Amino acid sequence: MQITRKSRSRRLLLVAAGMSLLGAAAGCRSPFGEDAGPSATADAAAAGADGAVLAGSPSQWAETSGSLGAAPATSSAVPSPSASSAPSAQPVHRVLTAAESKPVYDLDPGRRVVALTLDDGPDPRYTPTVLDLLQQYGIRATFFLIGENAVEHPDLVREIADRGHHIANHTWTHPDLRHLSESQVRDELERTSDLLFRTTGRQPTWFRAPGGDWSEVSLQVTADLGLRNMAWSVDPRDWARPGTSVITDRVLKGVRPGAIVLNHDGGGDRSQTVAALKTYLPVLIDSGYFFTAPPD
Template sequence: MTGSRPPAVRLRHLAAPLFALTVTLAAASPAGASTGHPTPTIVDTARGHGTVVSYTFDDGPNPVDTPRLLAVLRARHVRAVFCVQGDHAREYPALVRRIAAEGHLLCNHSLKHDDLGTWTVDQIRADLLATNAAIRAAVPHAHIPYFRAPFGSWGATPEVAAGLGMQPLGWRLAITDWEPPGTDELVRRLMDGITPGAVVLMHDGGGDRSQTVEAVNRTIPLLRAAGYRFTLPARGH
């Protein structure tokens, strides 16, 4: 079939590359471009006012579900935060590069997902620096604005992370997707548990996350229909 696309189709056709350019430029922004300065306060709120929400994903990347999740976020025009494990960044550097190139923010989630809650300041600093080095081996000069403690076991990590330029990132809603209960149940937990300003904790690594990916795909349009806007987490108080 020949001929030009109808106007609406042409607009959609042009929107994808324009969005890709926008998020790529955002990923390349220098560290100083972020608003606010890191503090030891654990933030669990999304930027902006009213019905805003932030999606965050832990324990990746993994070669099966992270690409599927990135495709969903790209199609839905949502930016998210990926809390990356250093050992996974070493194993799958191309996926870390893709996360950054598609405009998402990177978060330090420790080197091996150890419980850092009882570690000394020096031990924590060494782990966080090693994790940042693993991420930057994949994405040189990467901006890593957040740190999230494995298991939410914070100990002395907030002070160390802030000293290294990373805001401690918590959450208001965890849908317990590390024990996959079925996509319908994940959608229900998210829709029932969401509150304005929430940072939502989900996972793209640590196991089969196909249910999470589908729940993300289904809830984005539902939340938008309910008046929600997708933003990034706050940066200090």
């Protein structure tokens, strides 16, 4: 794809403007009405794959961060405590209400923002390339990390945090939570949050259920642990490796203002995902989209 000088200049202006535009809070929307139950999550996720803006009760990020801004590849956007300085005691978290714990499927459709999320990492084969690519375009993303992978690659977990990205919980072993007991779900989430906190000094505040399969039990546990639940509205099914062009096409056709995009940097061969990111990220930026992530 040939990018003109005009397009490059416009992209730099959009990235530079991201922090000031997204400094104001952007509303999030839950797919559930006040009386809807967690059994609706799977169907809502499938509907969101087409990029539709899902209706429901509005909620808010605690705050919203915009683009990191273009930075040299050798610099760190946001400093993070080293392993030796990470605190050993867990911070106190607030128990969430039932409304606060409902999965969020999209941001405010009135704002031209996109949340890029990456699941199943970290993976030393693909995560470093993704990080370099995000830094190239000044994008802050959310990484939903699996505990088993994070414990094997603590330096990579710290690098994700050091580059200013949001660290989030994606369970310890990536199980189907619908078939686990309350104690099993709690163990999956607590072990992962504890590890990420010890590794980065940051307490995870967001969680994503593997496959988007929440249950009443898992929603109660996340509320008890102070973890909000994030789903998605655009799913290119990159995990199935349908081809780089298919992934790219599904994202570009599905993205709308306020979309949450699901991609994967771990869990298998993610070379197609990396190639697709290289293609669709500059297209979205040239189209006037800004990228955002929830706060730490």
